[in-house]
Amino acid sequence: MKRVVCLMMVLIVICATMISASAVDYGCNVATKSKAVYLENLDTGAVILDKSSTEKMYPASTTKIMTYAIVADNVEDFDNTMVDINEAVFKDLDPESTVMGLSKHVGEKYSIRDLLYGMMLPSGNDAALVLADYVGGGNISAFVEKMNAKAKELGCTGTNFVNPHGLHDPNHYTTAKDLATIAKYAISKPDFMTITGTVSYTPERFDQPITNTNYMMINNADTAKYYYPNVKGIKTGYTDEAGKCLVTTGSKDGLTYLIVCLGADYSFEEDINYAMLDSCDLYDWVFENMAQRTVYSASEVVKTVHVNYGKGDDKVSLMPQGELTALLPKNYDQSLVKVEVECNDSIDAPVTKGQSVGTVTVKYDDMTVGTTEAVASKDIALDKAKVFWNNLGDWFKKNFILIAIIAILILVLIIVFVVISSAKKKQRERESSRRRYRY
Template sequence: MRKRRWFILSLALAMLFSMPFQAFAKETWNPEQFAKEVSIAAETAALIDVQSGRVLYGKDMNKQMRIASLTKIITAIVAIESGKLEETVTTSKNAYRVEGSSIYLALGEKQKLIDLVYAIMLRSGNDAATAIAEHVGGGSVQKFADMMNAKVKELGLTGTHFVNPHGLDAPGHYSTAYDMAVLTAYALRNPIFAEVVKTKVKRIPWEGKEWDRVMRNKNKMLYRYAGADGVKTGYTESAGRCLASSATKDGRQLAVIVLNDRNDWDDSAKLLNYGFTKYQYAESVKANELVADLPVKKGTVEKVKIVAKDSLGYPVREEERTLLRKEVKLPEQIKAPVQEGEKVGEITLYFDRKKIGTVDLISQESVEGTGFFSNLQRFLKGLFKE
């Protein structure tokens, strides 16, 4: 009987909150439909809200492209998640001889893995990337590439395949602006990665010398855009100029990918501005927000206040606000005793047909019962206190 009442109440609340959703059910919301709102030179691009993972803008964002040193984003996050950051890496002949940008590791030079992560993200060292790959991949760059590809598969990204850790042009090495935006947002949620990519200057030891290596971040966005906090530059002749950028304003963090873009700095700033102004974060569920006064059976009070445990929201354009809906699941009543903070239901936020997330609904206070066992428990508690 209780399950039936729960179902009926849940169904009624779902119908109430879903009315705006029904009106727009036939609409298709695709970030690429807004591509004409921003004029950029990039061949492909994608803009993403880091917290929610919503893609806010796209331009041919699923086209497979060379991505140059943006590859090092996944190299860094795989290295960080390996749990080996404090281990010592020895530079092999393979790493020592790798072509392109370099921090000039000496043959046999030893560095901590974490310092090499700084080296690839600040100075784009291909030698450091190869050394990381060999160490984390158990001596094999190929095994590390397998780890990279396993990570993108884990994230559900299907337009990407990696064959090396640095991004030098190679057959079978490609990604998309969309995939790289999702990957970048994922990486930025890791506090170690986020700290590395926003660092402007880093000193690491220089074995055999009396001075340190001083690595200044190549990412000009850190100096040119207010609130910028990452991420990575990239260039090869075939890939063109590539840039992954991120910035935080008023607690919101956005990340943008531009590929083969001769105006990468300006276009990235333009897209970040677009995201911060065109989309606002609608906090549909607020922590400690009162959701219901729920009747209490056999309790010392008739009703208990039910509140949301956490906040939950989603970035939306003004015309999209009606696509947000909430579904509340609560019983008709609860039986005492009830503990403060006890979960009694949940509230789920939807945008269009997409489920955004679920927050627990909890009791704001404790309620004692009035039944025989509750009274006995209170009596014994009082007796022992005396």
């Protein structure tokens, strides 16, 4: 029986995933070389493109997004919290991996801020280990437990971490969708976008600045094919097993998008980062094809409802609270746009103009793309006379049985009174008749 229940639950989860992934088709036809892609509008939560977003992937150094979040969860003061650089923490680190350069500063103290820059810009695995050791209380495994606990708390279902830096381990994996969830959480942490959006930074006692590995933010001859002025942050990643990985945000015309690209093949002979090229193509597409569209103006009526006890009027029109906009393709299919108003069929007076009565929701291909309040278009005063007569009627309805019993009792009393009165009258007539015959 337990096996049957488990199988049913698995099938439900799979079906729900399939439905959500295909809930809306925005027509994004960008061909990507990344094996898994997730593109979301951060203003509305609309998923513009979902390619294998729930498949198991290796995250490489994009792991450090979660590492940053856990550090930020546990350290309040980035500038005045100082950490000892102990060589034992990173002595077994692969010398071929990317580092901040802390081996030259053993025995010194560095601020959490310097270490975060060192972890996120040049993708320093040494900085990630030092931070994890500090926050984990001298136990990096304890830090990793915090990473997995946070992933579970955020609703990630396809993620498991075994280290804070992302160097390959077959049991260290995530999904594009989970990584987007983690990135959105990290964005809410102090200074995350400032640090990851910085091109270069010079930590204390460093002779040279450390540089961001996200070439989409760097405009020079070597990075020109990747440079995208609208992009800011977040993290790159690469191992032979993971391929090229990249998480970025991009903003234009008041809209911000998050793109996760995982598993792009890479060869040193080609020296082309297809995760970055994919991201460039995807930003080109969304900025060219997606826009905020006005579905209803603030003066358009979306529904009319009955008003109980209204003085002079028993109906009120509802309108959106301000202009109702939705993120839609610039050449969207209008037949796929539906507006739903959720409110009671009637409301009680008094009603005030602008009073929230319900919600107006815009759906595109059955996916919610915009919502606002439904508000009353005018004032309607309370008619106290209507309230009195309504309350009186309600009282009679609620006390119908009691009233019926009282009425019956009164009727019985009347009948008894009439019968008694009639009997007394007849008795008086008989007595009067006897007196006449006696004289």
